[in-house]
Amino acid sequence: MKNKKWPKVSLVAIATILLWLKTYIAYKTSFEIKIENWRQELILFINPLSFLMILFGLSMFMKEKAQRRYIMVTSFIVSAVLFANVVFYRFFNDFLTIPVLFQTSNMSDLGSSVTELINFSDLLYFADFIVLAIIMKFKPTLLGWREYSKVDRRAFFLVAVAIALFNMGMAETERPQLLTRTFDREMLVKNIGTYNYHLYDAFLQSKSSAQRAMADGSELADIDNYVRANYLPPDDKMFGIAKGKNVILISMESTQDFVINRTVNGEEITPFLNDFIKESYYFNNFYHQTGQGKTSDSEFLVENSLYPLSRGAVFFTHSGNEYTATPEILNDNGYFTASLHANNKSFWNRDIMYQSLGYQRFYSLPDYDVNEENSIGWGLKDIDFLQQSVEHLKAMPKPFYSKFITLTNHFPFELNEEDSFIQPYTSNDKTVNNYFPTVRYEDEALKLFVQKLKDEGLYEDSVIILYGDHYGISENHNKAMREYLGKEITPFESTQLQKVPLIIHIPGQEGKTMTTVGGQIDLKPTILHLLGIDTKKDIDFGSDLFSKERRDFAVLRDGSFITKDQVFTRDTCYDKATGEPTDKEACEPYFESAKNELEYSDQIIYGDLLRFYGEQNEGKDLSDQDPKE
Numbered sequence: 029m030k031n032k033k034w035p036k037v038s039l040v041a042i043a044t045i046l047l048w049l050k051t052y053i054a055y056k057t058s059f060e061i062k063i064e065n066w067r068q069e070l071i072l073f074i075n076p077l078s079f080l081m082i083l084f085g086l087s088m089f090m091k092e093k094a095q096r097r098y099i100m101v102t103s104f105i106v107s108a109v110l111f112a113n114v115v116f117y118r119f120f121n122d123f124l125t126i127p128v129l130f131q132t133s134n135m136s137d138l139g140s141s142v143t144e145l146i147n148f149s150d151l152l153y154f155a156d157f158i159v160l161a162i163i164m165k166f167k168p169t170l171l172g173w174r175e176y177s178k179v180d181r182r183a184f185f186l187v188a189v190a191i192a193l194f195n196m197g198m199a200e201t202e203r204p205q206l207l208t209r210t211f212d213r214e215m216l217v218k219n220i221g222t223y224n225y226h227l228y229d230a231f232l233q234s235k236s237s238a239q240r241a242m243a244d245g246s247e248l249a250d251i252d253n254y255v256r257a258n259y260l261p262p263d264d265k266m267f268g269i270a271k272g273k274n275v276i277l278i279s280m281e282s283t284q285d286f287v288i289n290r291t292v293n294g295e296e297i298t299p300f301l302n303d304f305i306k307e308s309y310y311f312n313n314f315y316h317q318t319g320q321g322k323t324s325d326s327e328f329l330v331e332n333s334l335y336p337l338s339r340g341a342v343f344f345t346h347s348g349n350e351y352t353a354t355p356e357i358l359n360d361n362g363y364f365t366a367s368l369h370a371n372n373k374s375f376w377n378r379d380i381m382y383q384s385l386g387y388q389r390f391y392s393l394p395d396y397d398v399n400e401e402n403s404i405g406w407g408l409k410d411i412d413f414l415q416q417s418v419e420h421l422k423a424m425p426k427p428f429y430s431k432f433i434t435l436t437n438h439f440p441f442e443l444n445e446e447d448s449f450i451q452p453y454t455s456n457d458k459t460v461n462n463y464f465p466t467v468r469y470e471d472e473a474l475k476l477f478v479q480k481l482k483d484e485g486l487y488e489d490s491v492i493i494l495y496g497d498h499y500g501i502s503e504n505h506n507k508a509m510r511e512y513l514g515k516e517i518t519p520f521e522s523t524q525l526q527k528v529p530l531i532i533h534i535p536g537q538e539g540k541t542m543t544t545v546g547g548q549i550d551l552k553p554t555i556l557h558l559l560g561i562d563t564k565k566d567i568d569f570g571s572d573l574f575s576k577e578r579r580d581f582a583v584l585r586d587g588s589f590i591t592k593d594q595v596f597t598r599d600t601c602y603d604k605a606t607g608e609p610t611d612k613e614a615c616e617p618y619f620e621s622a623k624n625e626l627e628y629s630d631q632i633i634y635g636d637l638l639r640f641y642g643e644q645n646e647g648k649d650l651s652d653q654d655p656k657e
């Protein structure tokens with residue numbers, strides 16, 4: 029029946045406002061969302077609104093009875109989704125994702141303790157729904173209803189869209205490239221809201237499922253041929269030289285190669301590394317090949333010898349794929365495998381991806397003693413992180429394969445006074461200026477770490493591999509870099525600045541500078557060969573950096589490539605000797621290879637093709653695995 033009177037309270041408005049406020053209260057009381065300034069607080073406050081307006085607004089097209097039913101049912105479902113996240117968060121300190129819902133071991137953990145996780149007061153999460161239901165039952169006339177005109181609806185949806193755009197605009201300024209890079213779930217929820225986050229998650233999921241469903245493994249034949257043709261046999265002298273040794277792999281945050289053996293204000297930037305390379309293999313033509321996934325992309329390259337994707341972070345988009353990563357291979361060879369990083373475990377989706385890579389244990393934030401004194405910028409300072417990590421190393425079964433991810437030398441390169449061992453550079457560019465002291469701090473942290481490894485008797489039994497994860501100084505800082513380096517930053521120089529240090533220390537081996545051109549993609553076969561593990565049958569796009577048959581070649585994720593004598597970037601072929609553009613013909617023989625590399629690797633990831641090769645990996649929570657188990 030039509031209610032002719034002006035509505036007392038519009039059902040659409042009341043349902044929207046109740047759920048909006050409830051969501052915000054839940055954000056503040058049930059999740060630990062870090063808020064750094066009032067803009068972030070405002071984003072958090074408004075972020076559920078546009079979604080709820082659109083969701084409930086759909087009922088404006090309905091008749092009274094249908095509208096009531098629709099609003100009640102939707103309100104209940106949305107409340108249930110929110111509540112499911114609250115319960116999940118209590119246990120895992122993380123937000124739900126679709127792959128997680130299907131991870132049986134996670135869910136069974138949760139299932140057994142669900143009664144402990146839920147209490148009577150949780151009914152409060154449904155308080156608004158209960159109130160709505162009571163009114164509807166006993167005083168339905170309190171809630172008005174009217175037929176909405178076209179103009180009403182248009183105005184309503186326009187407002188909703190405007191709020192959504194305002195929200196996105198603010199989020200974009202607070203966290204640029206939020207959606208293409210998808211940092212971590214907390215950041216997504218904080219910026220676009222829990223409901224939009226679920227939509228986004230569902231979108232990612234369906235996209236990759238469709239691509240996966242269309243693949244049948246027949247594509248592998250060509251790829252297999254290509255990879256076989258590019259396989260390089262190991263140098264007999266190096267194969268197995270570190271058999272049975274521990275591996276300590278260190279990802280050096282934002283560390284570019286140009287800092288090695290260089291000074292700022294007359295002082296060495298990396299005094300420790302400059303010494304350490306004298307007793308290690310030091311690769312000075314080694315490139316990072318990362319894309320938007322930054323650190324996680326470098327991890328992906330190093331562990332899989334596959335390229336990351338051209339957009340997004342493969343750690344997020346394809347964490348459910350089958351991989352044959354170094355940790356998995358080493359598990360089968362009697363190694364204990366662990367990653368150590370003092371950050372949220374879900375950052376870059378590591379907690380999930382590490383399961384697919386085969387890690388047995390992930391030491392993340394809760395495994396470290398982190399407080400205000402020992403933190404700066406992104407979190408635990410490198411010195412504290414590495415020192416505390418040695419205790420974890422001592423507890424691990426031997427031999428172990430351990431990956432450390434440092435953090436202090438991260439943009440915006442913040443440092444306390446007492447940790448500044450050198451003065452900043454003195455250009456107009458604060459980022460470039462501050463980069464040097466944080467690199468110097470990282471160098472100090474590495475020195476103390478190596479010292480501690482010696483003190484604890486771990487040094488002689490371990491291969492130590494250090495690599496830079498990606499650039500720290502982007503092209504936005506070319507002016508200050510020109511000033512510092514004393515040369516114009518042309519596209520050629522920019523490409524050369526993508527070099528990151530690679531240092532491999534093998535006990536008992538003398539130091540040597542290796543000039544072969546290579547990249548992060550080459551680390552997997554290199555490491556495995558040093559440990560005496562054959563890689564002939566693996567699908568690796570990289571090849572052993574010690575092989576005598578090396579062909580100097582590295583492809584960057586943007587399609588640029590580097591050979592022995594040329595650099596190809598932005599459609600121009602440069603002569604390395606002069607740094608000047610040269611005839612394109614000189615680069616032409618490599619075009620096909622560079623294209624194939626990236627395309628074949630992408631095909632593997634999009635089609636999840638390695639599942640046609642290997643067996644299935646079971647999902648496991650890695651945060652509380654006892655290393656002795």
Ligand code: GP9
Nearest residue numbers: 321322323324371375433
């Ligand atoms: C965060 C750290 C930094 O855990 O890996 O990530 P980045 O921004 O360098 O990719």
Ligand code: MN
Nearest residue numbers: 281282323497
């Ligand atoms: Mn990084």
